[in-house]
Amino acid sequence: MSTLSQTTEVVDPVPGAGAPHLPGQPDLVQLLTPEGERVEHPDYSLDVSDEELRQLYRDLALVRRWDVEATALQRQGELGIWASLLGQEAAQVGAGRALAADDMAFPTYREHGVAWTRGVDPLHVMSLFRGVDQGGWDPVATHFNLYTVVIGAQTLHATGYAMGLQRDGAESATLAFLGDGATSQGEVNEAMIWAATFSAPVAFFCQNNQYAISVPIERQSRVPLYQRAAGFGFPGVRVDGNDVLAVLAVTRAALAAAREGQGPTFIEAFTYRMGAHTTSDDPTRYRLASELEEWKLRDPIARLKAHLSRSGIADAGFFASVDAEGDELAARIRRGTLEMADPAGTEIFDHVYAEQTPELVRQREEFVAYHAGFEGEGH
């Protein structure tokens, strides 16, 4: 049998993990098994209090509740589109909670869980997907850049920002988010070259959710993604992206190394996009239901819940209170989204430049005069 027919015929329930053409894969860094059992890892440990564990659970549950509400709002026609994070909550919350206050995060367009950890108001994310603005939060105040839709472009921004931190003598780092598909982009590879060359304080956080819309990871890389880092001259590590504790530990270590001048790290958070790419996508066209079922057994929230319950760190009352908080959050998000005012038409002219051009002044006046012409006509 040819290699080609093998790759087309073998049904791998965990894409990437057992692909026949890949070299031997080490275990993922894991601190919490899918069954909710705490395990030790020789290189990564996490000292975490019970209260912090409950807080992490709360983060995970709330961002999922937000995500569910956003998907529903899109289905009801209240959002233009929604990019769901379903299944990637642990990767995002773990990475987000690893950031120090002055670290700067550079998201793609799916990092709602990271936004949450940076204190971004969910409504400022909803406004983007409703078409009111391009993201309503202040990237400077929140240390969370605006979403970047062009795949991988933000990895260079994170690297450049990190070079600025170096020049400022700041003891901070940046965290560049990217997906598995982005690793094929030239700009992402350039970012890793720059980061290595200048030993910039940046960590690359790649959520390998197995698919770039419909295209599986095998079409992006012949080697496990974390192994790419070696070619650039810095460490790469694969972490169980559905294990919030392992993600937190691995990302903290990478950011600490960056702040200490040791340069970049590439983190591959091995996870799964349980939903569609966006609400416009139909994953049944390109993946099997059995694969999704397999990954449901690795659900990032269920495993932490199991751990908290079994170890007595949280009781039924706690979980009920988080559920109630989630419902309140969802109601607030729904209400806030529906109440969002449409922006004024003149806003399109107002921030193109820091110093407005005469031509745009003229076009803006023309726009205002044109629309004023309809006043009183019931428009």
Add this chain to the structure above:
Amino acid sequence: MSTETLTIGKALNLGLRKAMEDDAKVVLMGEDIGKLGGVFRITDGLQKDFGDDRVVDTPLAEAGILGTAVGLAMRGYRPVCEIQFDGFVFPAYNQIVTQVAKIHARSRGRLPMPIVIRIPFGGGIGAVEHHSESPEAYFAHTAGLKVVAVSTPPDAYWGIQQAIAHPDPIVFLEPKRRYWEKGQVDVDATPDPLFASRVVRGGDDVTVLAYGPMVKTALQAAQAAAEEGRSLEVIDLRTVSPLDLAPVFDSVRRTGRCVVVHEAPVTLGLGSEIAARVTEECFHSLEAPVLRVGGYDTPYPPSKLEEEYLPDLDRVLDAVDRSLGF
């Protein structure tokens, strides 16, 4: 008053030096700009004096230069990126158009992008492919960018400083075949504004517009025309985006005739936009349609053919004749 005779290249070098002295946040980035001083030596000696953190020899990847410049700008720096040759800007085109140009608007002003993108542009140096292009229309067409094209040593000296101090991203086009042209630079003068065109030769019969390397060509044509008793008014546009056309309209209302000259291909080049605007504003004054003299709609040719491709004095005069004969 301290006036020096400088080439355009040296004027740029001194302007960059002054900008770096004035503002510690100015960082130069590019390929071969450090030890070598750039392939045209525009950054000669700057790394030695300002260090390799401020004059950065980058890896050989233009998207990387512009993408990291975005991050540095977000951190409060003022990156000045050198693209080695015009034809090499395209690997960075994605960052320039989708990021540099849009981040100010995307962030509603919270993230200014004071980035200068220096590009030696245009032909006439006998180079191989991709070393002689005029990409200004791509950038002028992109909202969020500003585009200037200098033509003289004083404009090079002041313009680069003004561009670096400006809060918006600027594509700064340097007329590479004129790098060695000399002129008087008064470093104590008050410079003209960056985004302003300038009448560089008064005349009554035809208004000739040019920028960058074609200003000299237009002036030569005006000189030759004068010997035949024709009076051309030559305007150096200086800024390609935003265009400063008020002096052009004033001129065309007097002359009734307008010829636009650039090296870039004519179709949808700057001449097209200028022709439309002049027609809108000066319709009743025009005695002839606005004529364009530019490169042909072909790839830039091998160097043995570039003299035939590029507008020269004779092609400008030919257009002047056609305008007057209309």
